Amino acid sequence: MGSLTGGDPSLLRKINSAVVLRALREAEPSCSLTDLARVTGLSRPTVEGVLEGLGEAGLVAETGAAGERRPGRPARRFRFRAEAGRLLGVEVGPRRVAAVLGDLSGRRLGTVAHDVDTAAPAAERLAKLDAVVAELLEGNAVDAGTLRAVGVGSPGIVAADGTVRLCTALPGWTGLPLGARLRESFGCPVLVENDANAAVLAERWVGAAVGADDVVMVLAGLSPGAGSLIGGRLHRGHGGAAGEIGALHLLGRQARPERLLSTSDEPLVPLDEQAVARVFAAARAGDRRAGDAVARFVERLVHDVAALVLALDPELVVIGGWAAGLDGVVEPVRRELARYCLRTPRVVASALGGAAVATGALRLALDRVEAELFAVPGRDLSAP
């Protein structure tokens, strides 16, 4: 049994550096040297030494002693340079490729989205991704070399290294080494995650699930998927396939959404947000076939959500995907769940809507950078 650092001075420096940097970020916009020493419990000379190193690394800047008029020498003030690096959150979906730019504090600085054909082959979708990112970086005058981490949300089962194990929604996506491909082009860490998993992280970060630890988010779309948080952490499942609920409908002998939402004898193609919104509007206006279509759609959604809720018992269900923007979806889901579940969770619509997946991908990139900059290296306690 010994001290936490085992007397290793470089480890001690790393700990002190992380502690000071975290204190600075929490004290945004800036913090005095005196306060830093007080908050961190470190001596003033130690803090000064740490700040010097962080300044050389470009992560900290000294600011003017704004607003302080006291006798004696002016208080030195410092701030975390969130602009020292950039982060990207990218969504690669069946119909759309989008990217959001962030700084090292997770502030969102801009976004770009382009449509893509659902039938587009993988090369075309990847080229679209490159184009979206190039436009976003150029529009914000950001050098690609300043990217510290990139998060990506995409449908399907994704391996830890970012390889797409299985994806039925995007042509040519199964087997794609997406992580490796993007690490090469970005030259920084790239985290690839299932789209619904990214979306639930986003809702918990800045959306409808802030403060909730046990959350199920359903992305209702062409091929529905779900992302779950258990105890505040993503539940990916043993093989990364948790929440891949597309097959539930086969079990219920129900048709694909193009048929469910059709108001004629033909499937509703293309099935996009506008088309679905028109069906919902027609139902509200009293159209009988549209009303039936909406009822079928809601019944199916209830079935999906109920299966997840009965299996997982979350505190909160977030309805996302294009269903989130539709009036009259959340209330029936809420009502039906109360009938079927022994313990009924709260049900809310996504607060982020179409931005959820890219925002969650940005959160993944931010997590990566935070682990790098702010984490205090711990040591396992072992028995004596």
Next chain:
Amino acid sequence: MGSLTGGDPSLLRKINSAVVLRALREAEPSCSLTDLARVTGLSRPTVEGVLEGLGEAGLVAETGAAGERRPGRPARRFRFRAEAGRLLGVEVGPRRVAAVLGDLSGRRLGTVAHDVDTAAPAAERLAKLDAVVAELLEGNAVDAGTLRAVGVGSPGIVAADGTVRLCTALPGWTGLPLGARLRESFGCPVLVENDANAAVLAERWVGAAVGADDVVMVLAGLSPGAGSLIGGRLHRGHGGAAGEIGALHLLGRQARPERLLSTSDEPLVPLDEQAVARVFAAARAGDRRAGDAVARFVERLVHDVAALVLALDPELVVIGGWAAGLDGVVEPVRRELARYCLRTPRVVASALGGAAVATGALRLALDRVEAELFAVPGRDLSAP
């Protein structure tokens, strides 16, 4: 930053005691003083002091120096007294109350089970529980005062204090302060758990799920339920209702099992193991209506299992309850899951069958005792 014990001598004694006791139990049947010192890394006098305290507490006994013939003084040998206390695992089900007796090493020493009417009121079921336990203790010449912990598995949603929040399967069970009631009668810690949760713990301990960390166990019975392990730990859900899948059938607009398994126009009542086994046997013999009934039953089971698998993505599914004893259930579930799931888990029948719930309850009692006797009190590492 300081040493792990913060210089507290009583904490240090407790740690040393737990470490020695754990080493002794792992070295069953006995261990020499020399080996104990070597394995624990403690000095010989420290080990001797600890053993003296454990001997006074009745947890350790000195054994003869069996089989060792070396010159000089004989090696002192010690053993963990697993007989120093007794544990109970109890199942309170719709049709049956059962109890299994164990020692402090988890060895099962005996079991007693009595039938009970599904319509029996709570008082009658509790009296049956008392009778089963009395018979078990008497038959094994065990004084009730030696019970160190009691585990109980029962259907429904159970609060952490052992109060049944909601139970549709047992009359009068909802709201019952089962834990408090049994703590009073047993005078020792009582852990109450959902029956399917207890069953999955048992299968992982000594059954079909040994070595698996991500497991879903389905108890197919009157009212189906599921217990899940995620990363080796029970997933109870936000309100303890995870796996309460009884309502899935309502969603699928399917009938109760009495109708599903009926080979006539009347429901199959009573629906017990014998009745169901007869239907399965008739199906195997070529009876058309029995064949249809089995097909309906399997379809329903597949639907339950698929919902859980799609939500959770386990590595292993264990089919338990009375379905486990039936030929021809596991194979169709396996085949159908492979059709519906992006990543198909292994599917096996329960190895413990009807003993799973009581065995899991015993495991809960053992966990409690192990936490008390063998746990090394840890301290959180906090930032400097």
